[in-house]
């Protein structure tokens with residue numbers, strides 16, 4: 001029995017298939033992410049990573065099988081699912097002309113969430129957003145800083161489930177390490193994280209489990225040993241072999 005079976009699964013794909021315009025894009029996916037776990041869906045261009053995320057976000061309907069969040073079918077419990085999840089697209093969709101504080105305050109107000117000035121300070125400190133940037137417009141931020149802002153917002157929304165789309169693409173090595181550290185901390189504090197990526201190294205650095213996706217099929221799964229990391233070499237070899245067919 002894997003570790004995963006003993007814990008509550010918060011994200012589940014059950015024989016999940018998705019068709020777009022008569023083409024089957026996702027084929028019978030089965031995986032689950034337990035509470036507090038980081039699952040990386042790894043695949044090359046066109047493997048179906050974004051389609052999987054979009055299905056869990058409710059933008060695609062399964063043609064068969066199920067996409068389940070916290071025990072509920074996504075397509076029939078959209079409001080519930082949106083309240084439970086935070087989605088970080090490849091580039092955070094925040095307002096460039098507003099400061100980090102103004103962005104966060106605006107989106108929290110939209111969601112009808114009460115907050116104080118101190119709450120926002122605490123969230124920015126938690127994600128290690130540099131203090132001198134808090135009141136500066138986001139257009140002066142690096143991608144890493146914008147991501148930190150988006151994560152601070154998710155923390156304030158108290159969303160327990162995170163979807164991350166290619167979170168480290170375009171980050172420099174220091175920012176990647178910082179980001180991976182932050183993601184690990186989120187999970188240690190109980191967040192459940194599904195990330196999609198083509199970065200083998202990054203996935204092995206943070207994930208408890210990696211699913212290898214190719215042409216819409218899950219062709220391999222790797223699990224970190226207790227207290228350890230998934231072997232990068234093993235996953236890299238499988239990834240490269242799969243990509244070559």
Ligand SMILES: Nc1ncnc2c1ncn2[C@@H]1O[C@H](COP(=O)(O)OP(=O)(O)OP(=O)(O)O)[C@@H](O)[C@H]1O
Pocket residue numbers: 020021025043044045046047048049050051052198
């Ligand atoms: N709306 C759509 N209409 C037609 N085909 C689509 C649509 N969305 C996705 N696809 C196809 O589904 C397949 C998977 O696409 P998807 O964007 O999920 O891949 P991906 O793994 O995220 O790739 P990348 O790393 O390049 O972003 C691709 O062949 C793509 O062309």
